[in-house]
Amino acid sequence: MPIETERPLPDPDSLEVSTLFPLESVRRLYGFMYERRSHPPATDEIHQFIAGQFGESQSEAMRRLRSLRDCFVVRRYRDGHLHRYELVGWKPVHADQMRLNLSARVRAQVLAPQRCAQCGKNPLEDQVKLVVDHKLPLAWGGGDEIENLQPLCEECNSGKRDFYATYDPYAEQIRAAVQQEEPHGRIGELLKALQGNWVPAELIGVVASMRQYQDDWQRRLRELRNLGWDYENRVVRATGTRAISEYRLIHWEPWPEGSIAAAAKRKQR
Ligand SMILES: [Zn+2]
Known part of the structure; x- marks a missing residue:
């Protein structure tokens, strides 16, 4: 299965993870899989982890794992008589969805000023690429309404992301x-x-x-x-x-x- 390679796996305590998985058991399972990347857990260990944390049954554990797999690639492989599960990376489909879920019309409307709202650079003179930015990030409760969107150049956008992080x-x-x-x-x-x-x-x-x-x-x-x-x-x-x-x-x-x-x-x- 292809993996989104440019995007590093989010930290288990990050906002991204809490936004993706409202269920605490899925978040904890993500944390467990994340910690065990270099030594992926076997089926039994996943069952034990979920049972130990939440007292849930084996079928519940596998359901949590499926939720993880909606967003991330979890590779299953044989190790002797065991099956191990390795958290590998983002699923590309999900990465695309996360990028922006806006219509072409809204994007065009937001980018129409053709100028970065922060540094003022424009694509023609400064060879920058403009992207649609959420003033208040989605994960912080911001929405896709036009008032919450602005054009930013890629540099300002990545600076803002670091700053807001x-x-x-x-x-x-x-x-x-x-x-x-x-x-x-x-x-x-x-x-x-x-x-x-x-x-x-x-x-x-x-x-x-x-x-x-x-x-x-x-x-x-x-x-x-x-x-x-x-x-x-x-x-x-x-x-x-x-x-x-x-x-x-x-x-x-x-x-x-x-x-x-x-x-x-x-x-x-
Ligand atoms: Zn800029």
């Missing part, structure tokens, strides 16, 4: 923050989720603008102070040229009953 451990909390109805709630929950770490302004802006666009999310952030919240701000220069503004939560308060915006306005007066 820093926050993958908080993916679950970020997904929860995005669900908040009000921008104040999304901003506040994001800062809380990052547990006092510095959060880039760009990320706050993107999360604040999910559900409805916020042209002044900084103001929403300031309004949190009316509710007794406190945070600090700093500006760092990441790559020598581009200044990045960051925020860090110092103190938070429980959300008021009802509308946060209304409560913030009341307290201001």
Whole structure:
């Protein structure tokens, strides 16, 4: 079976894996297979692992393995009287699906400005290739709606991926923050989720603008102070040229009953 070779296997604790497999038993099995790549487990060991972890039967174990195989190539081979299962790589079909599930029309619409939304390079003059980027990654609760899509050159896109990967451990909390109805709630929950770490302004802006666009999310952030919240701000220069503004939560308060915006306005007066 062909394997997607360019794409390394994701870390068992990564966001990618938790997005692919909502079932914990499948995620754990992936982790087990991942750890045992150099010494692939035999059928019995897989049964024992699943039974030991979840008390599930042998047929359940094989069902979990089939779920893994929806996304990954697991090679089965003979070793004496045993059958071993080796986690080899991504299934190409899945890699293609993961790449982008957008219609040609939507892609054309997003790429129409013919300019990278981050560095401004364009294909004609700069020989860059533009790709469709999700402002808020899919795995963090972003969607395929046009407001969440932008053209990026491949270089900016891969830079962004690396940068956002820093926050993958908080993916679950970020997904929860995005669900908040009000921008104040999304901003506040994001800062809380990052547990006092510095959060880039760009990320706050993107999360604040999910559900409805916020042209002044900084103001929403300031309004949190009316509710007794406190945070600090700093500006760092990441790559020598581009200044990045960051925020860090110092103190938070429980959300008021009802509308946060209304409560913030009341307290201001
Ligand atoms: Zn770019």
